[in-house]
Amino acid sequence: MKRIFTALLLLIGISVIAQPKIYTPTLLSPNNGATNQMPDVTLSWSAVTGLGVIQYKLEIDDDQNFTSPEVFYTEFLTGYNMSNLHYGVKYYWRVKAYDLATGDSSYWSATRNFTVFSKVDNKKPDNKSKEITPVATLEWKDRLGPNLVTGNTFFNYMLDTVQGFDSPIAYSGLVSGSVYKTTTPKLRFGTRYFWRVRAINEEDTSAWSDTWYFRTLDTIVLKAPANNATNQQIDLTLSWNAANGVTKYDYEISTNPEFEEPLHFVTDKTSATPTGITFGGQYYWRVRGRHTEDTSSWGASRSFTVIPYPILKSPANGDTNVNTQPLFSWEPMTGIDAYQLQYDTDPNFIDGFISPAIGDSLSSYRCPYILEENTVYYWRMRVTANSDTSQWSPAFSFTTSRGIGMIENDLDKINIYPIPTKNFLNVHFPSSVSGQTTIQLIDLVGQKIIELSVNISTQDLYRINVSHLKSGIYILRISNHGNTFVRKVSIDR
Numbered sequence: 001m002k003r004i005f006t007a008l009l010l011l012i013g014i015s016v017i018a019q020p021k022i023y024t025p026t027l028l029s030p031n032n033g034a035t036n037q038m039p040d041v042t043l044s045w046s047a048v049t050g051l052g053v054i055q056y057k058l059e060i061d062d063d064q065n066f067t068s069p070e071v072f073y074t075e076f077l078t079g080y081n082m083s084n085l086h087y088g089v090k091y092y093w094r095v096k097a098y099d100l101a102t103g104d105s106s107y108w109s110a111t112r113n114f115t116v117f118s119k120v121d122n123k124k125p126d127n128k129s130k131e132i133t134p135v136a137t138l139e140w141k142d143r144l145g146p147n148l149v150t151g152n153t154f155f156n157y158m159l160d161t162v163q164g165f166d167s168p169i170a171y172s173g174l175v176s177g178s179v180y181k182t183t184t185p186k187l188r189f190g191t192r193y194f195w196r197v198r199a200i201n202e203e204d205t206s207a208w209s210d211t212w213y214f215r216t217l218d219t220i221v222l223k224a225p226a227n228n229a230t231n232q233q234i235d236l237t238l239s240w241n242a243a244n245g246v247t248k249y250d251y252e253i254s255t256n257p258e259f260e261e262p263l264h265f266v267t268d269k270t271s272a273t274p275t276g277i278t279f280g281g282q283y284y285w286r287v288r289g290r291h292t293e294d295t296s297s298w299g300a301s302r303s304f305t306v307i308p309y310p311i312l313k314s315p316a317n318g319d320t321n322v323n324t325q326p327l328f329s330w331e332p333m334t335g336i337d338a339y340q341l342q343y344d345t346d347p348n349f350i351d352g353f354i355s356p357a358i359g360d361s362l363s364s365y366r367c368p369y370i371l372e373e374n375t376v377y378y379w380r381m382r383v384t385a386n387s388d389t390s391q392w393s394p395a396f397s398f399t400t401s402r403g404i405g406m407i408e409n410d411l412d413k414i415n416i417y418p419i420p421t422k423n424f425l426n427v428h429f430p431s432s433v434s435g436q437t438t439i440q441l442i443d444l445v446g447q448k449i450i451e452l453s454v455n456i457s458t459q460d461l462y463r464i465n466v467s468h469l470k471s472g473i474y475i476l477r478i479s480n481h482g483n484t485f486v487r488k489v490s491i492d493r
Helices: 002-018 406-414
Strands: 028-029 035-036 042-045 052-060 071-074 080-081 090-099 112-116 122-124 129-132 137-140 153-161 171-176 181-183 191-199 211-218 220-222 229-232 239-240 247-256 263-267 282-290 302-306 311-316 320-324 327-330 338-344 365-368 378-387 396-400 415-417 426-427 436-442 448-455 459-465 472-480 485-491
Touching: 028 090, 028 137, 090 365, 112 472, 122 191, 129 153, 137 153, 137 191, 153 220, 171 181, 220 282, 239 247, 239 282, 263 436, 327 338, 327 378, 426 472
Parallel strands: 035 112, 129 211, 229 302, 320 396
Antiparallel strands: 028 042, 042 080, 052 071, 052 090, 090 112, 122 137, 137 181, 153 171, 153 191, 191 211, 220 239, 247 263, 247 282, 282 302, 311 327, 327 365, 338 378, 378 396, 415 426, 426 459, 436 448, 436 472, 472 485
16 A cells, blocks of 8 residues: 555656646637738747746747748747748748746647638729729738738739730739739720739748629710810810820711811810801810820710800890980800990891990990880891801880980989099999099089090099099089989099
8 A cells, every 4th residue: 555655656656757847829810711811921929937038939830730830039029021932832830938047938829721812803893894994003902901011022013915914015014012003004995904913021922813704995085065066166175084094085076977088186185175166156176085005986975066146135136115325235245355236226227336345254235326106126246257157136116215424313323432532533324324434522602623524435433533633622513314313422632
């Protein structure tokens, strides 16, 4: 019995002596069986303690029996950043700890495995995309699942018009491993292109991504004006969609849809104001793009019609009781040199009044003469631009009222400012005041200090220079067609 007890104690002692004196590390990440890991994946484990510095030994191998592992050591650090692992390979790894003060070591940790990604994923352009510009952006995903794609020295992409990537124009390029897109060279218009990408590090090359394809645009899309647009201004702007990689745009304008003997223009912009068009003309236009390697087809054409003449507003056709010195108005036009207005009591305009050139920025004109009372008049307009003169607009008729000049209520609408004044006195006339007008400034003893004769058809604001007059009270008198406006004004210095 005593011998049995002694043997038992010996076995227990040997067992205690055989137990490691530091704990075994626990592997933390990546999780066992993790996929889509990067060639620079970080392997991490839990820390253990001992009497001295703890050193960790990491083994990694593509054989679960660790027949020829790569071995790495760390001190204090509980992680190791791998580099240049092979793509698509399953790796096994484990860790043990050493106490450098005692020479003790732990058991090996449990073995885990992970698999490095085998290929990257395409992103843009979408597979089977159409109307892609001749300089396109190829983009691939920067993540595989939740994992950022890292640890690659380069990405290699290929582009070709055939799926086998073996045509004479096949293109291959490299970009940095931290960049997930590239710009293509200038591509042919209306052509199908196949593309793929792969990752490269210093030790290995991944499989190619799936092959996707896209088709480049063949024509340029027109924007404005809309097809069959009418009443376009003579300085209208033609515009079309931009296409990345197009360096020049040709556009043509013709008077027939077959574009016989068209006007041909070239620009590097996506809009243009055509020249050589005339009032009332119908035109057809089209655009194509080009770069140093290719030229697109002409796109679908559109047509537009230029406004033939000014559009009259007031006096409206058939208006009655119109002031005998009417204010003519019309829809404003752009791109013109001048307007011209004509009125007459004869609808054939045999010997009617024709105005001098009216400024291109104006849209109204005060009749410079007082018309006959209770009389039917006809008026019309035309414009000039770029050595072209429009046809006369259809005539409007109107009937003048009985009586002339300002109505009495309009006298109160004249605005005088500032009061008191120092150097200038502004006289602002309402639009209903017209024709020859006399402006007088009279002192308190009845002497005329200033007298002006003005025509209100040309402007409605007059400035009277009073800087040479003494301070004091004066009478401002304005006379128009027998009506009188009187106001006291003061000059104060």
